[in-house]
Amino acid sequence: MTGWMDGQRALVVGGGSGIGRAVVAAFLSEGAQVAVLERDNAKADLLAAELPGVPVVVGDATIPADNRAAVRGAVRHFGGLDVLVSCVGIFDFYRGLADLDDDEIDDAFDEIFAVNVKSNLHAVKAALPELRKTRGSVILTESTSAYYPGRGGVLYVSSKHAVRGLVTALAHELAPDIRVNAVAPGGTMNTDLRGPTALGLRDKRLNDTPGREAELAGRVPLGIAMSGMDHAWSYVYLASRRVRGVTGDVAHSDGGIRVR
Template identity: 35%
Template sequence: MISQPLIGKAALITGGARRIGRAIALELAKAGADVTITYRNSRTEAEETLQLINQLDRQAVALECDVRSESSVRSAVANSINFHGHLDVLVNNAAIFESAPLDQLSVEQWDAVFETNTRGPFLAAREALHHLRASHGRIINIGSLGGLRPWAGHAHYCASKAALHMLTRAMAKAFAPDVVVNCVAPGWIDFGEEEAQTAADRFAAKTPMQRNGTANDVSQAVVFFASSSDFITGQIMAIDGGLGL
């Protein structure tokens, strides 16, 4: 029998239409949760993800949402509550990853990354907090190994994820004892993209576990935080096969 520790729970995953977000949505559904996913530009992928969740006999809805916008986030949280009736798990996954030389970064590039990667999780958590307090729920932020280790070609991304890690810890203190807050920080995740194969091979060779991470590695960590003891809070869990050691 498959363990379903999240039966009766409702989860909201920002950026849940594809890649890591899709894997998280499906893993939460396999664990028994009904699911809301948000998307900004990935409507077709969102519909595909809904079909996959429905095949798992879970209730699911996809909502268009721009996590940079206060009103858009407020609307998405309200519509998720209207659909499920409650909210137990918020996964702040929506993010921008960009490469750029630090000495050539524009203010617009810097702000765009922080608007999505740091302000977005703040807005989603703030809007969901009342409902999560009522359910003694969980917030799980998706950080990055780049928030723990400096990557010279991704300074604005690294800084935004480091800020999200600190925001996780601040939320854990501010929202306790009603809401548990943790963070999953993936290292290199291999999506099987041909254009990234050279880099993937290089990272796998540098990783103690001699392979790259998968979206499933990340999603299993999310389910752990969604269903584990409420005495585990304020933690940043690196999912990197030892790459950051």
């Protein structure tokens, strides 16, 4: 790929680590200008040091005003916005309904659905006026958990199914002005994916699971443990104006798990 995003201006929500950070790198290498909204101060500082040309707004994607500030920042720097990507998310570490105490469910549900689902509504809403002007596109992040059980607990799997619904509903609502698609990554190496504070899992990292690389490679037909960069080219493909006829669609970057 070269020049697949020449002249495009993108905002990556959750671009400070993992898949979002790889999307930032891939978009830049394909000719885009990129801005980031990221909640973690340390990741924002690191990004600003590594990529001085990338404006970073520190904020929470579940808060409308923070999304609006990030969109304003991108437009101030680049003069407009063509692409919105969201890569925010938290994981529930396979907690089943029977593992959740009655008094944990409300807070865990609210936190996981706020980050994994509601943040997408606020990010898209904030970007809408700019994306309509440019007939731009949106790419949300699903998961294999948007299609199958077993790779997350009940709240993660149901929240990712909801993201799948957002893609369909928004692609329908926003046509013909804005394309809306998703990438559904499989299990991924070298990310910082963490759990909800409500379950005491904010400091637990999925990537620290012992034997994760071999386990990831062993679970998919292609026998590979994928990294953020392996998924990032799917975001490039969907964001490119070369694929102007694709909306409401999903790139399954999952090592072929569906054909097993």
